[in-house]
Amino acid sequence: MMSRSAGLGIALAAILVQAPRLVLVVLGADRMPVPASAERGLLVVAGVGTALVLTGGNLYLAHTVAQVRPWRRTLAAAWALVLAASGGLVLPLIVAGISGRSVPQVLGAGQLEWTWALLAAIAHELTAAGCVLASAAWGAQAAAAAGGAAGPPLAVAAALPAAGEAALPAGAGSASVAGAAGVAALAQAAARGIACRAGCGRSFVSQQAEIAHLRHCPRRRPEAALRPAY
Secondary structure, three states, X not given: OHHHHHHHHHHHHHHHOOHHHXXXXXXXXXXXXXXXXXXXXXXXXXXXXXXXXXXXXXXXXXXXXXXXXOOHHHHHHXXXXXXXHHHHHHHHHHHHHHXXXXXXXXXXXXXXXXXXXXXXXXXXXXXXXXXXXXXXXXXXXXXXXXXXXXXXXXXXXXXXXXXXXXXXXXXXXHHHHHHHHHHHHHHHHXXXXXXXXXXXXXXXXXXXXXXXXXXXOOOOHHHHHHOOXX
16 A cells, blocks of 8 residues: 555655746746746756656666566566656756756757756656556556465355354264164154064064063963973
């Protein structure tokens, strides 16, 4: 968030830097005289602001290109444009220092007045556009990181059983169904009772009880009496 807000701050400063020159242009168009001291002060403010904005914008764009993945090629192109604008503004001063002439003399000799003026006018806008794009790239990367962090918990939550359900290992579902069916069958058999195999009409809750009954079953006593002893 700090990187994003820094980009928006630099972009706002790049727009405001043109305000002193706009004041001078509007007053000159209306043919209103401006005192030399006031004009000098406005130009100094515009010059200092331009230096700070272009330097800070270059640094911010370089940091963004190195750290942010979204729109990296577009940001690199914007950074190259801002670098070219900054270098183009400084280049006449370097040539003037080498040749011992003033900046207006250098620009006039090469007929570069309008080119340099156009570059000075759009350098701030290029910097502002690049910083806004870089700020948006920081926001896109933060959103992607937040989405990636929220992805695994959501996937785990989707894989978990619903409330009230128990998680069973693979293959345990069929075994539990079969066990439940067997318990239900035993319960039904216990409810009906086990009938005496001798046919006396009595029923018992278990097989052991029915076997114990056979020793004393009245229907089986005659059969045991008629059986020969060995």
